[in-house]
Amino acid sequence: MGSRFFEVPVEAVLSKVPGSLPTAEQRKLFKRADFSRAKYKKHVYSLVTTTIDSVFTAASAEKVCVRRTDGRKHGKRADALNVGIYLNTPAAVNTTDNNPTGKGVGEDADNSTGEDPEKNAHEYGDADGAPTSHISWHWVAIPIEVKHNRDHAAFHFSKAPLTTQSKHSSSSPNASKTSSEPKSFVPITLQNEQGYVQFIDRMLEVFDNQHRRFSYAIYVWDYMARICFFDRGGAVISEEFNWTMPDSPLHDFVWKVAHMSEAQLGYDPTVERVSDEDAAAFKRMADDSGVHEKIRSFVKQATPEGQPIYKVDIIPMGTPPDEGFPDDPFPPPSPADPSSAPASPPSQPPVAPTPRSFLIGKAYFSSHSLIGRSTRGYIAYDIDERRLCFLKDYWRPYVPKRTRPEHMIYERMARCGVEGIPTLICGGDVGGTRAQMTQIQDLLHHLGDAPPVPRSHYRMATVEIGLPLESFTNFKQLALVFADAVLAHYQAWDKAKVLHRDISIGNILIDPRTLTRALLIDWDLCRLECELESGPTEPDRIGTFQFRSALAACFPRKPYRLSDDLESFIHAFDFLVLKYHPIKGHGLRRLFEDTYESYSLVQGFKVGGNLKLEHFRSPYPPFQLRANDALQSIINDLHKGCYESYRDVDINEMDLLYGIDDVDSDADEADSDVKEKPLPAEQEPDATVDFDSMPARSVPTGSLWTIDDSADTTTSSSSDTSASEAEAPTAAASDVGVDPCKLSGFLSHHSNLYKVLASAKGKRLPTKPKNQLRARAHQDPVPVNYRPINHNHNIGTLSTPSTGNDLYPVLGHRRLGTPSSVRSSSSFAESSDNVELRPGDKRSWDDGDLNFGGSEDVGPPPSPPRAEKRMRLTDGVLTSPSVSDDDGCP
8 A cells, every 4th residue: 555645846746736926026025034043933933924924915815814823722632833824804814813912923922032022023024924813723724834943843854055945956855865765754753753743733623623625734844844735635745945035936835825716725615604694593403492402512512602604515416327236226126016117218307406505513523534534523404404413524435336425325225124224314425426536646656556545525414413322321221222223233234235344332323312222323334245245345444443343353354244243232332331330350441452452553454353352262251340230141141142153263264364474462561450449339220211111113023033021130140142042043064164254153143132232121220330441540550661653653654755757657557546637637626536447457445544543544553651541541532432433445
């Protein structure tokens, strides 16, 4: 797999930026940057803002302006952005204005050297430059990262003599190298890694807080700079150049920026900011008594003070000819059904679909991924129906014959009568079929590797808004919601022949109307039953890693099976029980980390699951609950069933067929020796949920689905899993020999899992205690000294320079998913959907989010120190509450 970050000549970057260059007369109005007396970082800020402001003044720029911010922190990830190019709209000015006294840029909180502010402002030209402002990530058009200490810079910068340079020259150390072996332009030191992560955080803030197709950025180290371009396919970083003279590439770039429209700057032209009056109906839903209390709180979170409200459109999309179902028509029409006769051809041309409009505010969740699917979910207002709904926005991969829009899955399941899934309103590519495509994949091509797959911007809206699974109030409710999710999964598999492939706590929601039913969401990674035998589009791209089955985690190359999804339900259930119920003994965090987080990176694959596999070698679970025999019996039954299914698995054969060589193993850490707290008393069930009056879901008939109501409901009683195994459909011996990945017994059929979870209806289960990861934080072992090697997520080893020869791939090296028109487009703002499959094309990576929090695309970092893990686990963000890892393939 090729890099997602690529260094290219600065001329190549500028050639893709739309617009003309300034004339010689216009250049005379540009200011040069005098570094002779620049001693501190704030001086570089002043020089950058003054230089850019001089270009904007010469260009009579009205849509953008350069601003120096006040140095305050914003958000949870990125520190303050001290310099940036902002939109110059009234709303942006009102939000960022912080200059009531008219003081210059040099007079800000960054002046910590004791120098005279007025002298500093006059000396470096701040008085007539941009005013000091509040940072607002909603309005940053182009972030500018400035470094004075080269050891803290994200990229390599040479210590070239400070002389005038032509805009066609480069002092990049990489540019002068003649070796055919590509070199990294990202230094791998602790300080540089921190600078790199900080820069990525800046870009994440831009993409998380705005609706962007792409974004430019400027990276400055003293008198050297780089121009950057980001979209959801990757990033292009120009070679370094001297920016101090008026003929520098920076001046040329800023001149072009001064004449750009918002669309040319990367803003989504299909998104429209609306007035407070137009957003009033949406905001009133926060006080509507007819809306569930929890949902009303979601509306308040989506519309806080100062949050822009946007109108977005979804154009209902039909079936693309190269992304249909391989088994269509499904289900096959009956020959006796007169309605199955083909319709006569229409006499009139088809009517264009009518767009549906929705209002959205702050994202309800975001995958915080800079590259990849970059999924965001919104509590939305359906303007046509005047109701709340849910809107999902992401960049779907496009590979002919291998991918399809997610709404097609919902339409298929609805036709087949599948219950327990959201009701589709509409879905489609933004702006029309593949109208907004990533553009970076062609520029990132280099010989020997396939480029990243093209991605198309996509939106889908559904009627229901579910409650997060972790908002359950007691363990009876939790078990019944899981049972209902298993039933929905069964119907999708049995009726629509669809396998989810990403079962996780984020993809199971609680239906607020009943509080005991589930909504099984996020079907964008699913595959049809008839597609499973062909294997995944690429291995190691299926589901959320924490909840992968033991076999799928240990052997990422193995074909995916129904049993993998069923086992993921068990891991998700165990995860929440461990998180919210006291257990006996110590080492809770260690159990969490080793079971759900631990993995090795081998040949680009996440390889883990050894502890899960070890747990299934015993019929007993790896933990015992305190004072809760009824819930313990459910856990026991689940693990006993997995033990019996795994008993016949030939691990040696699996390793021979699907193992990955050279697995690195780390030494195990010892458990901490701490004292336990007293056992908590058993709690009564929450009376707010009336389980006896729970609306009945249509459960299949037959002995497989029959629940034994005569079982003891007050004490621990392990069900006879062997009987379940005998009743459930099992694979024949010959089938097992042919397919070693197909498990028999408990994990071979939904009914076994459903009966164990649904048996909770007759049990006495406690309310949900507090988060045990917080309650037992004092039991953590003291962390050892730790240096976060590769904290920049190994991007340095995957970021390589390019030459003019391989910047634009020749036809002889065409790859699947590389639009020919992208190669010849005149600017970054243009793209095409002309993608076709050609014989001999190399299959490229078609899925996964490069989220810099651990992704196979760039090689995730090693396990973080316990202090860092403790913070993530304590805050309950081991996995996003509503988002999967987004690293599966459709």
